[in-house]
Amino acid sequence: MLGPAENRPVIVLDRVGKTFSPRDKGEGVIAVDDVSVSLSAGEIVGIIGRSGAGKSTLVRLINGLETPTSGTVTVDGVAISSLDERGARQARRAIGMVFQHFNLLSSRTAADNIALPLEIAGRPKDEIKKRVDELLGLVGLTAERDRYPSELSGGQKQRVGIARALAANPKVLLCDEATSALDPDTTHQILELLARIRRELKLTIILITHEMAVVKAIADRVVVLERGRVIEQGTTFEIFSAPKHPTTRSFLSTLGGAQLPETIAARLTQERPPNGQAVVRVIFTGPQANQPVLSRITRVLNVDITIVSGQVETIGGKGFGTLIVTVPGDEVTLNGVTAAIQRLDLNAEVLGYVA
Ligand SMILES: Nc1ncnc2c1ncn2[C@@H]1O[C@H](COP(=O)(O)OP(=O)(O)OP(=O)(O)O)[C@@H](O)[C@H]1O
Numbered sequence: 001m002l003g004p005a006e007n008r009p010v011i012v013l014d015r016v017g018k019t020f021s022p023r024d025k026g027e028g029v030i031a032v033d034d035v036s037v038s039l040s041a042g043e044i045v046g047i048i049g050r051s052g053a054g055k056s057t058l059v060r061l062i063n064g065l066e067t068p069t070s071g072t073v074t075v076d077g078v079a080i081s082s083l084d085e086r087g088a089r090q091a092r093r094a095i096g097m098v099f100q101h102f103n104l105l106s107s108r109t110a111a112d113n114i115a116l117p118l119e120i121a122g123r124p125k126d127e128i129k130k131r132v133d134e135l136l137g138l139v140g141l142t143a144e145r146d147r148y149p150s151e152l153s154g155g156q157k158q159r160v161g162i163a164r165a166l167a168a169n170p171k172v173l174l175c176d177e178a179t180s181a182l183d184p185d186t187t188h189q190i191l192e193l194l195a196r197i198r199r200e201l202k203l204t205i206i207l208i209t210h211e212m213a214v215v216k217a218i219a220d221r222v223v224v225l226e227r228g229r230v231i232e233q234g235t236t237f238e239i240f241s242a243p244k245h246p247t248t249r250s251f252l253s254t255l256g257g258a259q260l261p262e263t264i265a266a267r268l269t270q271e272r273p274p275n276g277q278a279v280v281r282v283i284f285t286g287p288q289a290n291q292p293v294l295s296r297i298t299r300v301l302n303v304d305i306t307i308v309s310g311q312v313e314t315i316g317g318k319g320f321g322t323l324i325v326t327v328p329g330d331e332v333t334l335n336g337v338t339a340a341i342q343r344l345d346l347n348a349e350v351l352g353y354v355a
Pocket residue numbers: 020021029030031049050051052053054055056057058
């Protein structure tokens with residue numbers, strides 16, 4: 001039997017499509033194409049894609065600012081995509097929005113920015129004050145309550161943005177590039193705040209981003225968008241340890257993990273030079289992260305494998321290692337090595353060749 005409301009998905013996108021009609025007689029623009037994603041209570045899901053992939057359109061479909069051309073969007077049990085404007089406005093209260101450029105009113109203090117949605121909803125003054133004090137405490141800005149946005153750092157402004165988004169007790173926090181305007185340290189602090197809010201308030205969080213590092217830091221699941229379509233989705237660990245789509249791989253290559261040294265990167269070619277070496281990235285996961293697999297392959301196949309760089313870290317609580325190695329680039333040896341790596345359930349990717 002289906003349990004109480006918390007057990008049902010908080011957001012369901014069912015085969016959602018959005019085509020923008022052309023201004024003239026040309027073809028329409030397909031911004032979102034047959035997207036199906038479901039989010040449970042307390043989950044953090046990262047939606048990642050390059051510029052133009054359809055992320056902003058997806059955000060506007062989820063918060064009811066756009067109507068899908070096909071499919072349905074359900075938020076907290078309400079089919080938001082079939083509501084009229086008034087109904088959509090009401091349903092939107094279940095969704096708190098956090099923006100890249102904070103969208104604070106410069107003429108209002110931190111406290112008054114946070115109070116704004118409650119004032120608009122007509123809440124009594126004493127209730128608003130109590131709630132604003134609570135939220136200032138939650139985001140660590142009690143001392144900054146009377147400062148104006150111009151007197152706050154980027155990270156502090158985003159804390160105000162998050163507190164404002166939480167004011168009306170939403171079920172979902174929709175973060176649209178929430179850390180893209182922040183430096184890496186501040187990004188880290190804001191992501192920690194989001195993770196804590198999720199824990200304490202059991203909130204569902206959608207992170208729309210073009211940065212894999214953001215997703216890696218706190219998302220439970222990842223959805224990769226390209227040209228409006230979902231090209232890959234899975235747990236963060238699955239996506240990082242065994243990315244299937246080339247676009248996902250190229251997102252990952254911009255991330256930490258073992259990096260290709262400049263000296264090799266500058267010489268890397270996609271053509272196989274005679275007697276050249278192949279440069280291979282190997283991804284180790286789980287218990288294998290601690291096993292001497294490469295020395296075993298070296299022994300069994302009797303080939304020289306040279307480690308160029310390596311890193312072991314933890315993603316989603318599991319060991320995750322990347323190694324960049326060079327091996328003899330002739331087809332037979334290279335195929336033998338990559339097949340042996342894959343037999344060990346590791347992921348091997350040939351990055352190119354060096355002479
Ligand atoms: N109102 C609109 N009318 C026509 N085309 C649109 C409209 N909004 C978006 N598009 C088109 O839809 C596609 C997806 O755009 P969208 O803004 O959703 O992508 P995005 O992933 O958010 O990109 P970015 O990261 O650059 O904001 C693009 O080709 C864009 O030009």
